[in-house]
Amino acid sequence: MSAKFLEGLGGKLAEQWVATLLTPAFVFWAGGFAAGIQCYGWISFTAWFTNQPEPLQIALLVGGFCLIAASAFVIQRFDLVVLRFLEGYWHPWLRSPRRWLIKRQAARIRKMGDRFQTLASLEPTQRTAELIDEYVQLDWQLMHTPLRPDRLMPTRLGNVLRAAELRPLEKYGLDAVICWPRLWLLLPDGVKKDLQEARADLNTAARVWLWSLLFMGWSLIFWCPWSWWTALVGLASALFAYYAWMLEAAGTYADLLESTFDLYRPLLYQSLRWALPTNPLEERKLGEALTEYLWRGSDAAYPIFTQPNPTHPDPK
Numbered sequence: 001m002s003a004k005f006l007e008g009l010g011g012k013l014a015e016q017w018v019a020t021l022l023t024p025a026f027v028f029w030a031g032g033f034a035a036g037i038q039c040y041g042w043i044s045f046t047a048w049f050t051n052q053p054e055p056l057q058i059a060l061l062v063g064g065f066c067l068i069a070a071s072a073f074v075i076q077r078f079d080l081v082v083l084r085f086l087e088g089y090w091h092p093w094l095r096s097p098r099r100w101l102i103k104r105q106a107a108r109i110r111k112m113g114d115r116f117q118t119l120a121s122l123e124p125t126q127r128t129a130e131l132i133d134e135y136v137q138l139d140w141q142l143m144h145t146p147l148r149p150d151r152l153m154p155t156r157l158g159n160v161l162r163a164a165e166l167r168p169l170e171k172y173g174l175d176a177v178i179c180w181p182r183l184w185l186l187l188p189d190g191v192k193k194d195l196q197e198a199r200a201d202l203n204t205a206a207r208v209w210l211w212s213l214l215f216m217g218w219s220l221i222f223w224c225p226w227s228w229w230t231a232l233v234g235l236a237s238a239l240f241a242y243y244a245w246m247l248e249a250a251g252t253y254a255d256l257l258e259s260t261f262d263l264y265r266p267l268l269y270q271s272l273r274w275a276l277p278t279n280p281l282e283e284r285k286l287g288e289a290l291t292e293y294l295w296r297g298s299d300a301a302y303p304i305f306t307q308p309n310p311t312h313p314d315p316k
Contacts, residue, residue: 014187024211025068028070035219035221037223038227075207077264079207080203082206082207082209083202085153086158086209087158097154100156105154105159106149119138129187144163144251160251163254164176164253168261173291176293183267183268186237186268191264202250202253202277205242205246206246209238209246212237212241213234214225214234215233217232217234218230289303
């Protein structure tokens with residue numbers, strides 16, 4: 001039966017099935033199948049399957065592949081929901097644990113800040129290679145943390161992404177939440193591609209975390225002594241997805257987001273026919289005014305729009 005089934009698949013179709021199999025969805029269902037076999041026995045399953053008519057066997061295999069593909073598509077729709085949950089955007093009835101976690105984050109950040117100041121005050125002759133590495137690591141972590149305590153999030157992931165949103169506002173007066181959709185339309189294709197790949201990596205990590213959480217459920221579905229390993233595997237995978245993958249991917253995405261504002265924010269001024277700032281102090285004020293203009297509009301007589309420059313090169 002297997003040979004006849006494989007012979008009926010075209011080259012392109014086979015490639016699509018393989019691409020579908022090599023996903024967390026396949027690992028999830030394969031793990032559940034293995035747990036079920038452990039609980040109920042391989043012999044009883046094979047005996048039941050081989051006794052079915054060949055058309056039904058083929059239909060069951062095709063249905064299994066369709067189930068994997070459909071579940072992968074459905075879970076992908078929850079990427080943003082999972083990310084926002086892991087950032088710390090929780091339902092109001094979770095206010096108490098959210099406040100407690102924010103206090104813990106604040107204490108951790110204060111401790112890092114104190115240690116950073118201690119290392120920064122050392123004389124060059126006192127700085128060993130280990131202390132320099134620690135100093136650089138602390139500097140990186142603090143750069144990916146909101147400066148204001150009232151903007152802290154309850155999770156490390158939330159603080160990394162919140163810091164990325166706040167940096168353009170702190171440096172240039174541009175609110176990233178408001179300005180980003182406009183700036184995105186002006187970016188060169190190469191920059192868009194790098195940002196999309198970084199964001200896709202972050203989304204994939206969130207998706208793997210959700211699949212890992214669901215994988216732990218097999219130990220409850222197949223309530224037998226041999227299915228406990230699914231809980232351990234799911235827990236280990238979820239921890240890996242968050243600490244070893246998602247935080248690093250978020251840091252990369254945050255760096256690219258901040259760098260995009262650093263290098264391409266003049267395109268936003270030029271496309272809206274606003275005069276470019278001439279110094280950092282003026283830029284902070286103009287950036288705040290530009291953000292307000294994009295968010296609510298204006299009927300003021302200031303600023304005066306500049307004339308469009310037909311010779312200005314296309315950013316793409």
